[in-house]
Amino acid sequence: MSDYVVRVLEEDEKHAAQTVFRGSLHHPPSTDEEWEHAADGYPARRSFGAFRSGRIVGSAQSFGSAMVVPGGKVLPLAAVSRVGVRADHTRRGVLTELMSAQLRQLRELDEPLAALHATESVIYGRFGYGVATRGRTVEAESTRGRTLPPMPSSGEIRLLEPDEMMTVLPGLYERIGLRRPGMMARPESWWRMVVQRRLSLKEHLTVAVHSGPDGDDGFVAYQTSVTPPSEDRTLTVQDLHGTSLGVVLDLWRFLLGVDLVRSVSAWLRPLDEPVELIVPNRGECRTTALGEETWLRLVDVPAALAARSYGDADPVVVEVHDRFLPENAGSYRVGPEGVERTDARADLELPVDALAMLYLGDVSASVLATTGRLTAHDPDALLRADRLFTTGAPPWSGTFF
């Protein structure tokens, strides 16, 4: 690794970094038009490059966002992406250096959380990331022309014109709010990278907005496709959010009734979204995949632990191990009254990646113990930890970056 230099990029080096990233994913370089929409998504000052003989061979970048944690507090979040190392420089510690530099920067920026979407599950655990939200891919058959189970409807649906999308969606997403642990804020540049880019590239994107008694309260963005030789059209959901479950299910009912569509497919939906209950027969709605959504990193463990709320139980002392950010290592007394560092003997012990799995409520301390990711020195403390860390519903993000 000594032949490599890892440093923050200059603005005019970002395009080359993007080419390395895209190449690592087996994609061609961005066209000028694509780059126009992608360029400012990840600021140069938050973008690291690894250089060998003056040439960029690896990249890891982030943009600033915010994530809601159990109890409703919203914490600064680094959204990490564009991670790639050129194929002729892998397995020499380049990513390890990039991750170390990035984590150090996020500490300096006072961002207690970092999140990413991984291409492979094997990569990020060693850097302290753990899967903190999951989602399911849902496929449902069209209900067109058939009688649906009765359900109270909560409003009306209208389609947006393409030129309305960028003016309506960002404000509507903000209005909907960060409704469940794991959801994140979308900076304006996110909308440009995702929606404006599609519109400029003339991709056919349809957006339906739901309005209830208080105005716009939900939306879905979707595309449709045919896979020859079949004539059957599939509708694929790209983005779906609403202020309540009723609004979200109204949007689903709309999608299931769109003409000339045989089935509706949506990926990484919340695990508890009950689409099965709004189709004529449960069997017409299947979970075809269950997958990792957010990999979360507690960059500042004491700040992150102190920010979330806890269930009703006596405190537990949790010892955290963190190889990359040793300032996080140590024992914390965690309870409904708050969190403090302590020298007391630990009841439970776990690495920081397992703490990320526990943090938003995706898995319980007992499950982590049973699967060998947490050591319980006191079985009673394990039950208390289950009650402390539990949350009402599975966490979910719903934002891809």
Ligand SMILES: CC(=O)SCCNC(=O)CCNC(=O)[C@H](O)C(C)(C)COP(=O)(O)OP(=O)(O)OC[C@H]1O[C@@H](n2cnc3c(N)ncnc32)[C@H](O)[C@@H]1OP(=O)(O)O
């Ligand atoms: C958030 C995102 O952007 S996700 C996109 C991630 N990028 C990709 O998947 C693109 C294709 N892959 C790559 O570019 C590279 O393989 C990377 C970035 C995943 C890893 O980069 P490298 O420089 O090879 O990682 P590095 O050498 O630091 O490896 C660190 C450790 O992780 C292991 N490792 C890293 N990536 C992998 C992998 N894909 N499969 C198996 N092991 C891996 C290494 O073997 C090494 O283990 P060790 O410490 O026990 O020796």
